[in-house]
Amino acid sequence: MEFGALAAYLVLLVWIGLRASSKIKNTLDYTVAGRDVAWIVVLATTAATMVGGGASIGSVSSVYVDGLVFALVTCAWHVQLVVTGLWIAPRLRQFNLLTVAEFFGKRFGEPVRLMAIVSCLIFLVGALVAQMVAMGTITETILGIDYHLAVLGGGSIVIFYSTIGGIRAVVKTDVLQFVVLVAGIGTASVFLLAKNGGVPGILAKTGEIPFQFTTDEWPAMRVITLFCAFFLGEMLVPPYAVRCFIARNPQGARWGIAGAGIFLLCFLPVAIFIMGVSAQVDPAVKEAVKQKKEELAQADQGLTEKDIAKEASQIVFPTLMRETFPAIISGIMIAALIAAVMSSGDSCLSCISTIVMEDIYRKLIDPVASDGRLLRVAQGATLVTGVIAAGCSFVYRDIVGILEFVYDFWAPTMVCPFLVGLFLYRKNQSYAATLCMLSGFVSVGIWRFWLGTPGGFSPALFGFLVSVIVFPIALLLTYRIPNSRLFKPQQEDLP
Amino acid sequence: MMPTWLLTVWHVLSIAAAVTVLMILCRYALRGETEPPGSEKGEPSSGENPAEETGVFEYVEPQEE
Numbered sequence A: 001m002e003f004g005a006l007a008a009y010l011v012l013l014v015w016i017g018l019r020a021s022s023k024i025k026n027t028l029d030y031t032v033a034g035r036d037v038a039w040i041v042v043l044a045t046t047a048a049t050m051v052g053g054g055a056s057i058g059s060v061s062s063v064y065v066d067g068l069v070f071a072l073v074t075c076a077w078h079v080q081l082v083v084t085g086l087w088i089a090p091r092l093r094q095f096n097l098l099t100v101a102e103f104f105g106k107r108f109g110e111p112v113r114l115m116a117i118v119s120c121l122i123f124l125v126g127a128l129v130a131q132m133v134a135m136g137t138i139t140e141t142i143l144g145i146d147y148h149l150a151v152l153g154g155g156s157i158v159i160f161y162s163t164i165g166g167i168r169a170v171v172k173t174d175v176l177q178f179v180v181l182v183a184g185i186g187t188a189s190v191f192l193l194a195k196n197g198g199v200p201g202i203l204a205k206t207g208e209i210p211f212q213f214t215t216d217e218w219p220a221m222r223v224i225t226l227f228c229a230f231f232l233g234e235m236l237v238p239p240y241a242v243r244c245f246i247a248r249n250p251q252g253a254r255w256g257i258a259g260a261g262i263f264l265l266c267f268l269p270v271a272i273f274i275m276g277v278s279a280q281v282d283p284a285v286k287e288a289v290k291q292k293k294e295e296l297a298q299a300d301q302g303l304t305e306k307d308i309a310k311e312a313s314q315i316v317f318p319t320l321m322r323e324t325f326p327a328i329i330s331g332i333m334i335a336a337l338i339a340a341v342m343s344s345g346d347s348c349l350s351c352i353s354t355i356v357m358e359d360i361y362r363k364l365i366d367p368v369a370s371d372g373r374l375l376r377v378a379q380g381a382t383l384v385t386g387v388i389a390a391g392c393s394f395v396y397r398d399i400v401g402i403l404e405f406v407y408d409f410w411a412p413t414m415v416c417p418f419l420v421g422l423f424l425y426r427k428n429q430s431y432a433a434t435l436c437m438l439s440g441f442v443s444v445g446i447w448r449f450w451l452g453t454p455g456g457f458s459p460a461l462f463g464f465l466v467s468v469i470v471f472p473i474a475l476l477l478t479y480r481i482p483n484s485r486l487f488k489p490q491q492e493d494l495p
Numbered sequence B: 001m002m003p004t005w006l007l008t009v010w011h012v013l014s015i016a017a018a019v020t021v022l023m024i025l026c027r028y029a030l031r032g033e034t035e036p037p038g039s040e041k042g043e044p045s046s047g048e049n050p051a052e053e054t055g056v057f058e059y060v061e062p063q064e065e
Helices: A002-021 A027-035 A039-050 A054-066 A068-073 A075-094 A100-108 A110-143 A147-195 A198-206 A220-233 A238-245 A250-280 A283-299 A305-324 A327-365 A371-395 A399-423 A430-450 A459-478 B004-031
Strands: none
Touching: A002 A110, A002 A147, A002 A327, A027 A147, A027 A238, A027 A327, A027 A371, A039 A075, A039 A147, A039 A238, A039 A250, A039 A327, A039 B004, A054 A068, A054 A250, A054 A305, A054 A327, A068 A075, A068 A220, A068 A250, A075 A220, A075 A238, A075 A250, A075 A399, A100 A110, A100 A327, A100 A399, A100 A430, A110 A147, A110 A238, A110 A305, A110 A327, A110 A371, A110 A399, A110 A430, A147 A198, A147 A250, A147 A305, A147 A327, A147 A371, A147 B004, A198 A250, A198 B004, A220 A399, A220 A459, A238 A250, A238 A327, A250 A283, A250 A305, A250 B004, A283 A305, A305 A327, A327 A371, A399 A430, A399 A459, A430 A459
């Protein structure tokens, strides 16, 4: 039954991709959906992109292990969306951009644009490979399908609809995933709460520990540091920036992105908390986790006891779904979870194709290319990148390692100059922006690889603080030096 | 420890938020139009933006922000 639901769901995604492809008439349609997406659809697609494997399966598993504290830390993702939506999205939408790097070029010149392209590609390729790995791992864990087959099957579908339908297909499939996930998670949380006698009933069964703000393993400093790292880690990343670009107008971008943040802040942390703690008192889930732990221990992959506990807890969400719903609905929910991972992957794929088309091909190779030619380049880039990412996911299978790497480098390199370019822009900031980006990148490398992350202090946070300190100092030292032709902003008259 | 009443209120809020957003989405799917808070009908859309029509992505002064 679950396989049938999954197959039907995947066929539906392909059908949506085919329908979306019929509406692609030019590169603007393919890369930013004609900039004509209504705010409620921006809200849905942003929320679906946020609710990937990490925010659904990963968060419920973490609440199962760590309790309320992890649910509260995840609020950082949603607060970040609210901040981005209210203050950043409307300004970004006004610029009529196609890519993040384009903004950097217009503000700070060609070298900074090239560094931004590299930074975006590192983030997107890493995130795409991680989502492919997650897709294979989740399918293998939940349904017992071979990892390689799962990556090939799921990856082919994502690559297919992203290639033919571009961002239009991505947005439409995101809306479907959003509806299924919200309906499923919302219903599950109500069922589970009623089944366990409300929040007081769960408290009586679990004791106070899962309800505490801090624990021995989660002291206040760790909670605050992780909150800041989550807040900065995904700030202004291309998949969210594109959601600003596709909105119909600045107000649409504001309420689409901020609305997604407000909605998720209201909806997700408490829902995953209820699911996580309900799983703690569910005998079937406890038994399934115990069996998984034994399997992992027998496999002897060199995992520590803590790693085994974390790994085994990944089956909490799907097991809970199977226990709560009839087979067909749990099948749809499980398919939606796999699709949630897909939706994060397809966003990365779409952003990479836009970067290749606009930032690399049109700007560096053929500035006078026709629209049809650019569209073919974007479609080719989607196809080739997707195939390469699927290939990489056969070699690198450490999801957390890949994601930590890309998130650690994003905020220190990009966030400070991005915010300066948006809100504090003055002429002659190109050299300071260059030094700021380089210092963030190098400091993360030193902190993470050379010093080994002292005191467990997040490299992303450390690098970001360094970049924030370096920027004003570099500005003081370089402000009076006129920009050379190379560093001249490509469009200084932006507001 | 977080009070149980606060978690209960938060959960009620979460369900209300989910129902509201799904209803707005349904309304959009059926009627094809919704306007964000504070937005006037007739704001510039992409089709009305001459820069986009020519494929030149230059800044165009917004009519409202």
